[in-house]
């Protein structure tokens with residue numbers, strides 16, 4: 001390898017966090033100019049940490065960094081940005097109350113009369129870049145109101161506007177639908193042709209095979225090898241990552257649906273811009289079955305789930321669990337009915353970051369008798385409960401008292417899933433349950449979900465990952481434009497067919513759709 | 520091993536922070552005083568040593584006074600801890616101390632009861648009244664979304680003038696030159712803990728006990744847990760099914776109860792009549808203490824001691840040396856600032872962590888050679 005063609009060379013990087021976790025140990029990592037380089041490894045392997053070091057967010061305990069052959073010290077992201085490095089984080093770093101354009105120019109804002117952000121200029125800049133790189137966003141929308149997929153694009157634009165030549169994407173596809181992912185890949189390939197260098201973190205091996213040129217595999221804070229993507233199979237990758245063979249196909253027995261648990265009846269929702277985002281949705285979920293909801297982001301799935309968990313109020317219509325209406329109920333009551341929910345936005349709803357793992361896994365059950373002795377907590381049973389969940393869901397951590405915010409992204413998700421799956425629910429609403437989780441743990445969570453369903457739980461699975469929905473669901477609802485475009489319960493589906501319904505090219509008759517209600 | 524090192528580090532850091540803070544304070548003293556060593560001596564060791572003609576002796580009375588000064592501030596520190604933990608920037612502890620002191624006084628003057636029980640009843644009623652008062656900012660927050668910071672700040676002045684009104688027009692002892700109430704009944708006074716005139720009463724013991732109770736409440740009960748979780752992430756708490764509004768009200772009411780106890784214990788222990796005509800300032804000190812203690816009730820007595828000691832040292836310095844009183848405020852603020860500086864010695868801490876981790880990694884590796892490689896290797900050590 002020629003020294004010159006390495007844009008990034010990290011040499012013997014070690015990182016010990018203040019809590020004593022050695023996240024990186026003598027890692028060598030290098031990226032060639034103009035390549036798409038995958039960085040993969042289990043949850044907590046140290047991928048994000050390595051990239052944060054490259055972006056100047058964390059300082060290495062040891063080791064050297066060379067950019068274009070020149071030794072550099074990346075004291076802060078500002079330095080890294082000035083050297084042409086851009087990063088899209090695993091957890092978005094946008095200001096929710098500002099608009100898309102404002103977020104994009106934040107910190108480098110074009111100023112009018114020195115102080116105030118020139119909003120017109122910001123919007124223009126946003127438009128220009130979004131045209132140029134074919135990343136379509138609405139510059140005037142408030143970030144709080146846009147979907148995760150959109151936030152992703154905003155983050156990428158943000159990096160591009162700042163002049164990034166090396167783009168680090170930390171699990172960019174975890175939140176995207178198949179279509180969006182396809183789109184993104186096209187874009188990334190374009191960028192690559194224009195001479196950009198891309199570092200790509202993902203847990204989806206298929207994507208890695210499709211997109212990248214070379215792969216660096218990490219395990220337990222060590223780099224375990226660099227490979228040409230073409231020279232290595234998915235099987236081999238996962239074995240190198242996890243240390244064993246991984247079966248992603250979950251073996252599923254035939255479902256035997258029993259009584260109806262959730263009935264959704266003619267839900268309508270009108271958003272702030274007077275757009276009908278739900279337009280008469282009705283279906284039912286029975287105990288023992290997994291009902292999947294597929295659809296391109298922004299076709300009403302978000303609103304549907306929010307309404308079911310009491311985060312939004314519908315314009316009309318009803319949703320009932322065991323006969324009791326959910327509309328207008330506080331979350332405490334909804335949970336009391338036996339509903340649990342894996343939220344899409346884990347950092348806002350899923351966890352309290354500076355609280356310990358234990359405090360996070362008991363948040364829905366801490367007032368139960370078994371965890372209290374009179375006025376005091378029964379610490380012993382709380383410890384027991386949290387230790388059990390940590391083991392059951394393979395949360396990689398030092399101990400139950402470790403702060404959740406210090407876990408790796410995938411392990412935070414495991415904490416959320418552990419809590420929601422273990423509360424003896426009669427209905428689980430799982431919104432992207434395996435988002436950002438490595439192959440090994442994905443297998444585990446999918447298995448758990450199927451087990452729960454077969455044990456009599458009703459499961460509503462919403463996922464942008466079409467493969468996941470197709471594989472796990474017993475019956476499948478496709479949403480398009482605020483309506484149900486198709487309902488399938490024969491288990492015979494493939495992505496081509498799904499795609500047609502998801503894009504609105506096809507839709508079933510009212511008759512066929514009404515079968516979803518089992519009435 | 521790691522834990523022991525970290526505890527040791529905590530102690531070393533504390534000591535070093537105080538040393539640096541004092542060193543900086545000393546610079547100011549040397550700049551402004553002709554007798555810097557006398558000044559420094561009073562500041563540093565005056566609160567517990569006295570010097571008479573070259574003889575050094577333990578000054579029990581001064582030291583007791585330091586402890587006595589901690590009584591109200593422990594209570595307000597705890598009150599602020601509880602409210603800040605729920606992310607409620609409620610500043611009404613200040614007004615509650617005043618109202619608590621006033622209510623406690625009234626019960627101490629106008630209600631007849633047996634010694635022992637009387638003081639307890641005074642404090643309980645004061646606590647209850649202040650708890651009720653805290654319903655105002657917290658309900659306004661929960662029901663209407665009004666900022667508790669603004670409402671509680673305003674509330675302090677409302678409370679001040681309400682108390683003044685009742686003091687002036689209804690409960691003043693007209694036979695006295697100054698505005699004050701009639702004297703408290705003997706049965707209502709909080710008895711002294713030690714002989715002498717230091718005002719170190721049983722209130723001190725109660726304050727320490729309450730600190731322990733509040734710690735248990737915050738870290739070992741479901742209510743304290745809910746308060747802390749709401750403080751960390753309200754959306755998460757709501758989504759988890761907690762009663763967010765109710766818990767916010769609870770934390771404020773509890774804060775009021777603690778502040779009310781502090782106020783009443785302070786007047787009934789220290790004075791014979793009630794004659795405060797302005798806000799006593801203990802609520803503000805409570806905020807400082809809560810910040811120093813990082814909202815941890817167990818650390819509140821330590822923080823209160825630190826402030827009381829510093830205060831006493833500065834007082835002594837002001838009376839016995841030529842350091843101007845403005846300078847004393849500056850010195851006090853500087854010392855406080857350095858002590859509170861979070862990042863202090865973090866570089867040293869990091870080195871210590873790295874060293875420990877490396878050692879542990881090495882040890883693990885030597886163990887790992889013996890064991891079979893497990894499927895789920897772990898980075899954590």
Ligand SMILES: Nc1ncnc2c1ncn2[C@@H]1O[C@H](COP(=O)(O)OP(=O)(O)OP(=O)(O)O)[C@@H](O)[C@H]1O
Nearest residue numbers: 017023043044045046047048049406407408409410
């Ligand atoms: N701020 C932090 N403080 C302390 N420890 C941390 C911090 N961030 C990460 N860690 C720890 O460092 C290790 C590596 O974390 P990192 O986020 O780099 O993993 P990752 O490979 O990105 O995993 P994932 O696929 O789950 O995102 C983990 O054990 C994690 O708990």
Ligand SMILES: [Mg+2]
Nearest residue numbers: 048090408409
């Ligand atoms: Mg990560």
